[in-house]
Amino acid sequence: MNGHPTREEDFDLYALGALEGDEKQAIESHVASCADCARKLAEARGRVAMISFAAPRVEPAPHVKELLLARVREEGRSAAPERAVAPREADSSSSGGVFGRWWTAVLAPVGVALAIATILLWNQNQRLNREMADLHAALVTQQKTLEEAHHAADLLAARDTIVVPLAPMPGMPKGMGRVTYNSDMGMLMYDGKVDPAPANKSYQLWLFPMKGDPINAGVFNPATDEISHWMMKMSPGVTPASFAITLEPAGGMPHPTGPKVLAGSVPVLKG
Amino acid sequence: MNPETGAKLDASDAALIQRIVQRDESALAALYDRYAGMLSSVLNRILRDTQAAEEILQDIFYQLWRTSSRFDPSRGSLAGWLTVMARNRAISRLRKHNPSSGEQLDENTVAVPTNLDNVVAQKEMMGRVKGALGKLPQEQRAVLELAYFEGLTHSEIAQRTGDPLGTVKTRLRSAVETLKRTLQP
Numbered sequence: 383m384n385g386h387p388t389r390e391e392d393f394d395l396y397a398l399g400a401l402e403g404d405e406k407q408a409i410e411s412h413v414a415s416c417a418d419c420a421r422k423l424a425e426a427r428g429r430v431a432m433i434s435f436a437a438p439r440v441e442p443a444p445h446v447k448e449l450l451l452a453r454v455r456e457e458g459r460s461a462a463p464e465r466a467v468a469p470r471e472a473d474s475s476s477s478g479g480v481f482g483r484w485w486t487a488v489l490a491p492v493g494v495a496l497a498i499a500t501i502l503l504w505n506q507n508q509r510l511n512r513e514m515a516d517l518h519a520a521l522v523t524q525q526k527t528l529e530e531a532h533h534a535a536d537l538l539a540a541r542d543t544i545v546v547p548l549a550p551m552p553g554m555p556k557g558m559g560r561v562t563y564n565s566d567m568g569m570l571m572y573d574g575k576v577d578p579a580p581a582n583k584s585y586q587l588w589l590f591p592m593k594g595d596p597i598n599a600g601v602f603n604p605a606t607d608e609i610s611h612w613m614m615k616m617s618p619g620v621t622p623a624s625f626a627i628t629l630e631p632a633g634g635m636p637h638p639t640g641p642k643v644l645a646g647s648v649p650v651l652k653g
Numbered sequence: 654m655n656p657e658t659g660a661k662l663d664a665s666d667a668a669l670i671q672r673i674v675q676r677d678e679s680a681l682a683a684l685y686d687r688y689a690g691m692l693s694s695v696l697n698r699i700l701r702d703t704q705a706a707e708e709i710l711q712d713i714f715y716q717l718w719r720t721s722s723r724f725d726p727s728r729g730s731l732a733g734w735l736t737v738m739a740r741n742r743a744i745s746r747l748r749k750h751n752p753s754s755g756e757q758l759d760e761n762t763v764a765v766p767t768n769l770d771n772v773v774a775q776k777e778m779m780g781r782v783k784g785a786l787g788k789l790p791q792e793q794r795a796v797l798e799l800a801y802f803e804g805l806t807h808s809e810i811a812q813r814t815g816d817p818l819g820t821v822k823t824r825l826r827s828a829v830e831t832l833k834r835t836l837q838p
Contacts (some may be wrong), residue, residue, distance in 0.1 A: 394829040398797075399744075402806045420762070424729060428765035429836050430829075431736040433801040434691065435775070435782040437698030441690050446707045450685065450714050454678055457718075584701040603701040612704060633698035633802075 386412065386419055393419070393426035438636050440601065444615040445529070452525060456518060533613055537562055537569045546625050548574060548644035554629075555579075559610075559644050561587070561599075561625045568618030570599055573611050576627065576643060579603050585627050585643065586634045592621045599625070601634035622648050666770055667726035674722045681718050688732060689714070691775055692739040699743035699802050709742050732770065733763030744804035766836045785835035789828055796821055797828040 387393065387409060395401050396409045413419050537543055548559035559574025572587055579585050587599040597616065604610045626645035628638045664672075664683065672680035689710060696706035713735060717724075724731065769775050786794050799805045799813060807825065811818040 389826075391826050391829050391833065394833060395825065398800045398825070398829065399804055400800045400807050400810075400825055402808060421764075424762040424764040425766075427737055427763040428730060428733040429833060430801070431733050431740070431763060431765065432778060432782050432836055433786075433797065433832070434695035434698075434736050434740065435779040436786050436798070437694040437802070439690065439779075440694045440697040440703075440706075442693040442707060442710055443703075446693075446711055447682065447685055447689065450711045451678060451682060453711070453715055454681060454718050458676065458678075579701075600703045601697055601701060602703055632701050634701075 386416065390422070393423045394430055397423065397426040397430040438634055440598065440634060445613075449525075449529075453518075456521065456525075530613055533569060534571060537564055537567065537571055537613075540564050540567060542566060544622075544648060546622075546646045546648055548625060548627060548646040550644055551642050554641060554643040557644055559627065561646070563589075563622060563625075565621055566618055568616045568620070569613065570616055571611075571613045572600060573609065574627075574644065575607070575609050576604060578606055579629060582632045583629050583640075584632050584634055586630045586638070586640075587625065587627050588638050589616070589620065589622050590624045590626065592623045594620075596638050598634065598636070601630075603632075624648060665726075666731040670721050670724050670726065670731065673718060681714065684717070684731070685714050687770055688735055691732070691769070692735055695736065695802075696739055696743050699740065699747055699804075705746060706743070709739065709746065713738055713742065729762040730765040730769070732768075733765040736765075737763050740801070740804075748804060781835060782832075785832055789831055793824045793828040793831075796824045797832075800825060 392401075392405075392409060396406065401409065409423070413423050543562060543564040546561045546563065548561065550556055550558065555577035557574060557576025559572060559576065562571040562573075563569070570589070576585060584601050584603050586601045588596040589599050590596050597620065599616065600612055600614060602610050602612075624645065624647040626638070626642045628642050629640040630638070631640075664680075666684070666687075669680040669684050673684070692713065693706060693710055696709055697703060700706050700709075716738075717735070724734075767774060767778065769778060786797070789797070796810050796814070799810050805813060807822050808818060810816075810825070811821045814821065816824075
């Protein structure tokens with residue numbers, strides 16, 4: 383197709399990724415040379431992107447932002463400022479006569495050699511930058527692991543931390559889990575193993591507080607025999623009555639809607 | 654979403670991007686507060702895996718930090734670009750494709766129907782989209798969600814649902830027509 387798409391929705395279908403083969407190629411080749419249709423495609427991309435708002439709202443755990451900013455700061459510490467190296471301009475106006483030509487004859491190969499050396503150094507610099515980025519990524523991963531270990535150690539060492547075993551509910555996929563939680567720290571850790579969720583379903587962990595609505599504590603889809611583990615920061619000061627894992631539509635829900643798969647109540651302290 | 658405070662609340666995306674170019678971490682933090690919840694939702698919906706969603710979320714904002722100087726606000730919306738990138742990366746991960754590392758801030762111009770740089774606007778858009786999808790016949794909504802959240806093409810949807818290819822195409826076209834009418838400014 384070299385003409386405009388006959389139907390406006392073709393742009394939306396393309397942005398959605400639903401078109402294949404000739405239909406897809408026709409839009410791609412036309413848009414590359416038609417500013418008006420490129421604008422329509424940009425609008426279609428924006429429209430289609432709004433389907434994201436159909437997803438249940440899931441706020442990221444606070445540690446994601448902390449890790450992002452730590453990564454950025456680490457980059458700032460390790461990266462040297464880039465400086466443009468501007469070659470000096472040769473003052474050709476002063477080079478005259480035999481003396482001038484002699485210098486030109488010497489300087490020309492030197493200039494070429496310097497240019498080659500500059501390219502080689504630039505390539506080396508690029509390679510070092512890439513290596514530095516790889517090392518940085520490894521460092522960030524290690525920092526994350528270390529931070530998690532510290533958080534886990536703090537959580538386990540805290541006097542008022544509770545451990546709530548989650549037991550399987552009758553008729554549900556088999557499995558077992560454990561929630562470690564500290565209300566003052568607002569820290570929750572989950573460890574457990576449960577059979578993979580059925581198609582188009584996800585597991586979701588909930589904190590059922592003494593007062594108020596259930597609080598989302600993570601959505602997960604374990605593979606066969608996979609042990610799930612995560613820590614998350616929650617609002618401090620929430621007193622839980624129980625925890626449960628429910629089976630929800632894929633991606634999780636704002637409130638529990640599905641059956642409980644694993645559940646456990648917070649033990650009541652006597653005394 | 655963490656509440657935005659002070660001057661950050663008023664700063665435009667373009668102004669914050671400009672500050673990121675000058676290596677202002679607080680501008681990155683402000684954009685994160687503005688859009689992380691929106692992106693986290695779509696990432697979790699596609700991947701159904703909190704940890705994988707967190708990794709991609711962090712990577713997207715890190716890429717924004719590194720390549721902010723290439724972003725031209727006059728050519729498209731940051732909210733749109735971030736959403737498209739989140740979806741593409743999540744679907745690549747879901748389908749075991751190599752992550753699309755070639756995305757750049759100046760590629761794939763995205764023009765969203767409205768400004769989404771605050772929580773109120775995002776909630777309003779959420780209401781409009783959920784309202785539009787809620788009115789779709791179930792079979793149209795299902796194909797639209799398979800295409801968007803699982804990245805399936807017409808034929809792949811037909812294969813998945815067992816419906817004839819022509820039926821799938823008609824349903825999806827009707828669904829996007831309705832969506833377009835709803836989101837038209």
